[in-house]
Amino acid sequence: MNKKVVVGLSGGVDSAMSALKLKNSGMQVLGLYIMMHENYTDSLQKAKQAADQAEIDFDTVDKRDEFKEIVINQFVNEYLKGRTPNPCVICNSNIKIATLCDEADKRGYDFVATGHYARIDKDPKIGRYTVFCAEDGKKDQSYMLWQLNQKQLSKLITPLSNEYKNILKNDAKKVFSAAEYDESQEICFIPSNDYVSFINNYLSAEQLPPPGNFIDSDGKIIGRHKGIHNYTIGQRHGLGIVLGERAFITKIDTKMNDITVGVTGDEFTDTFKADNLNFMVEDIPEYVTVKTRYHSKKYPVKVEFIENYVKVTSEIPLRAITPGQSAVFYKDNMVLFGGLIG
Template sequence: MAEREKIVIGMSGGVDSSVAAWLLKEQGYDVIGVTMETWDGEATGEEGTCGLSAVSDAGRVADVLGIPHYTVDFRKEFRENVIETFMREYESGRTPNPCVVCNRKVKWEALLEKAEELGAGLVATGHYARILRLPNGRYALERAVNAAKDQTYALYRLTQDQLARTRMPLGAYSKDRVREMAEQAGLPVAHKPDSQEICFIPDQDYAAFIGRLRGSLPPEGDFVNLEGEKLGRHKGIVHYTVGQRKGLGIAFGIPMFVREIRSETNEVVLGTGDQVFSRTVFCRELSYMAEPGFSEPRRVWAKIRYSHKGAWATVRMLGEDLAECLFDEPVRAVTPGQAIVFYDGDLVLGGGTIIKSRD
C-alpha cells in the first residue's frame, strides 16, 4: 500500500493478539497496540488474566514489534457493564455469557474510541473469526478455518459499523500455526498458556467471586422436582446452572440434574437425564448480522452455548424483539442467560439471549 493505513489492535498480552499485531505489520499496516485495563482484582485479591500482567506482556510484545503501545483504563466501564451484569444475572437464576457483553460494550467501543483519538480508521483483534462483506451490502462473520478455535459465537452482537471497521487476521490459521508464527517473530509470549474461560475469575468459582464482591450470597432454598415436591435443601441459587449434576450435595440413587432455577421462589428444580432436554427455545435482545431480520420462519443451524456443536432448528418471530427457535430434535440443558446464535453454513445470521425453554 502506497501510504500505510493506520490500524489499532487490541493487545491482551496473549499469543493470539500478539501474532495478529505481527501479521498486520507484515501486511504493511501502521500498527498501534492498545491494551485495555479491565479488571485488576479489586475487592477480590485475584487479578485474573485481564489486569496489570496483561498490560506488561503486551508492552513487551510491542517493544519487540517496534510499534507504539497505549494503555486505556476501562475498569469502571468493565465493572458497570460486565461484572455487575454477570452478578445480577446469576442472582436472578440465569447463567450469563460475559464475553458477549464485553466484546460489544467494552472491547470494541474502547478500541474504536481510541482509534479515532489516534487518527486510525480501523481496529483489529486476535479473535478466530473471519469478516465478510456480503452481496446485500451487509457485513457478517464467518466461522474460522480452524473450527475448534472458532469464536464467532461470542461475537454475534457486533454491529455493522463495528464489523466494517474491524480486521481479524487469525481467522485463517490454526492455533499451532499461530504459536509457530509467534516463535518465528521472536515474541516473548509464544508459549504463554491460553486465558481462562472467564478472565476475571481465574479459579472459575463464580459463587465465591460474587460473594466476595457483594459481601453476601442469596440464601439457601429448596430443591424440588418437576411436580414441585421438596427433595432437599440447596445452598443458594448462584451455585447452580441448568444441566449441572455434580456439586448438588444430595444423593438420590440415580443421576439428577438441574432442570430450572426459579429465583422468584428460590427453588432449584431437579430432573432426571431425559428431563433436561427441550425442543423450543425463546430468546430476546436479538441482533442481526448477515440479514437485517427474519420476516418469515427461517431454517438455521443454532448453537445454544459456546461448546455446543449446533443443531438444525426453525426460527420464527413472535414480536419485535422475541423469537421462538424450534429444534428438530431436543437439545440438552438450554440455559437462560446464555446466547443462542444462528448460522447459515459458516455464516453468522444473528442471535439472541435465551429467556426460557419448554419440552
Template sequence: MERKKVVVGMSGGVDSSVAAWLLKEQGYDVIGVTMQIWQEEDEQVQEENGGCCGLSAVDDARRVASSLGIPYYVMNFRKEFKEHVIDYFIDEYLHGRTPNPCIACNRYVKWESLLERSRRIGADYIATGHYARIEKLPNGRFSLRVSETGAKDQTYALYNLTQEQLSSTLMPVGSYTKDEIRKMAKELGLLVAEKPDSQDICFVPDGDYASFIEETTDAGSRPGNFVLSDGSVVGTHKGIIHYTVGQRKGLGLSMGHPVFVLEIRPDTNEIVVGTGEESLTRKVRARHINFMSVEDLPEKKRVFAKIRYNHKGAWCTAEKTGEDEILCIFDEPQRAVTPGQALVLYDGEYVLGGGTIVREE
C-alpha cells in the same frame, strides 16, 4: 498514499501478538493497546489475577510491541468493564440466569469503548486476535464467517457485534490455524510463542463465581428448597447463585438416579430438579436479538444453531415470534438449554444472528 491506522487490542497472548505483526506486514500503521480492566489498584492482586487483566499481560504485550517496532499504550477501561461486564454478571446470577461475560465484554468494552477511543486518536480500524473472519456480503451487510479452523472458532462469542463495529474491525488470524499462528510467533522470536491460552473468566480466575458474588455484593447466599416439577420438596440448596440449569454434579441429592437442575426460580428461591429426560427440550426462545448477515428474519428458516460456547451445534427451524424475539425448534432435543446464555444462528459458514436465551413461560 497515507497508510490506514489500526489499533490492535493486545492481551499479551500469542494470537493478538501475531495479529499485530500480520497487520504491520500488510502495510497498516499499527498501534498496540492493552485494555486495563481489572478493578484492583494493588499490583500484587492484579498480578495474581493474570489472564488478560494482570500486569504480566501488560509486560508481555509491551515487550512484543517493542520487538515489532510499534507504539504501545495501556488504556484504562475499568469503569466500562465494571458497568457492562461485572455488574451484568452479578445481576444475571442473582436473577437465576447464567451469563456469558465474554459476549458482553466483546460488544460493550472491547468493541464499543475501544473503537470510540481509537477513533479519537485517528484510527481507521481496531483489530483483535480472535479466530473469526469478517466479510461484506452481496446484500451489503457485514457478517462473521467461521475461522479457517473449526477447532478454534470464536464466532459464537462475537455474534452481538453491530454492523458499524464489524465494518471497522480487522481479524487477521481468522484465516490461520492455531498451530500456524504459534509457528509464526516462534519464527519471529516472540516471547509469547508458547504461552498457554487463558481459559478462565478473567475476573474470576479460580472459577468460584458464587464466592466472587458474595464477596462483591451484599446479596449473599440464601438457602432454599430443591423441588420436583410437581412442587414436592426433595432437599435444601445453598443459594441460587451456586447453580446453573443443566447442572448434575454437586447437588448433594440422593435420588437413586442422576438428577439435573431444570429451572431456577429466584422469586421463590427454589431450584427445580428432575431426570435427564426432563432436561431435554426442542424449543429454545431468545430475546435481545442482533441480526448480522440479514437485516431481519421474515419467515421460518432452517439454520444451524449453538446454545453454548462448547456446544457442537444442531439443526433447527428459526422463526421470529415478536419484535425482539426468535423461537428455534430443534430437530433433536437439546440438553441444558440455559437462560442467560446465547443462542447463535449460522447460515452456512456465516453468523445469521443471535440473542439471549430466555426461560419458557
C-alpha cells in the same frame, strides 16, 4: 499512505500475532492494552513485551470503571436472577471492540483488529457486514461476536480467520515470549474461574440469595440448596442430593427460590425462546442452525419471530438450554443473528 490500525493487545499470543501479521502486511500498527479489571498487571507486562518484540507502538487505556459497571455487575446480577451469562460477549460489544473503535476515531486510525478466530466480510448485495466462522473450527469464536453492530464490524479486522492455532503458536515462538505462556482463563476477571466465590466476595451477605429447596419434577421437596447463584442449568455435581440415578438441574425459579432437579432425559428440550436480538442480515430463512453454548455443535432448528423475540424449535432434543446464555444462529458458516436465551 499506509492504512493505520489499532490492535487490541491482551498479552496473549493470538493478539500479538495479529499485530505482527498486520505490520508485515504494510499497515501502521498501534498496540493498545485495555485495562478492564484489577488483575491486569501481568497481562499488561506481557502486552508491552509483545509490542516491543513486534516493534510496534504501544499505549494503554483505562476502562476499569466501565467494565465493572457494564460487565461485572451484569455478570453478578444475572446469577442472582438464576441466569448464566456470557461476559465475553458483553465485553466484546460494549468494552473491548467499542473502546478500540473509539480510540481509533480519536487518534485518526482507519481500522481496529483483535486476535479473534473469525472472519468479517461485507455482502455487496445488501451492503451489510457479518461474521463468519474461522477456518480452524476448534478455535472458532464467531459465537462471541454476535452482538457487534455494523459500525464496529465495518472497522474490525480479524487477521487469524484462516489460521490454525497449533501452527500459529509454532510460528509465534520465533518472535514472541507470549508463545510460551498458558492460554488465558475463561473469565478474565476471575483468575481462579471460581465464579461462586467471586460473587460471594463481591456482595455482602445481605445481598446474596438465601438457601431454598431442591424439588423434583413433581414439586416434591428433595433437599436444600445454598442459594440460586451457586447453580446453573444442566449442573449435576455439587448438588448434595441422591436420587438413585444421575440428577441434573433443569429449572431455577427465582420467585419461589426453588431449584428443580430432574433425572437423565429431563435436561433436554425441543423448544426455547431468545430475546435481545441483534441481526447481521435482514432476511432470515425459516430453517437455520444454532449454537446455544460457545463449545456446542450447531443444530438444525426452525425459527419463528414473535414481536421482540424468536421461538426456536428443534427436531433434535437440545441439552441444558440455559437462560442468559447466547443463542447464535447460522446459515452454513455465516452468523445471521443472535440473542439471549430467556
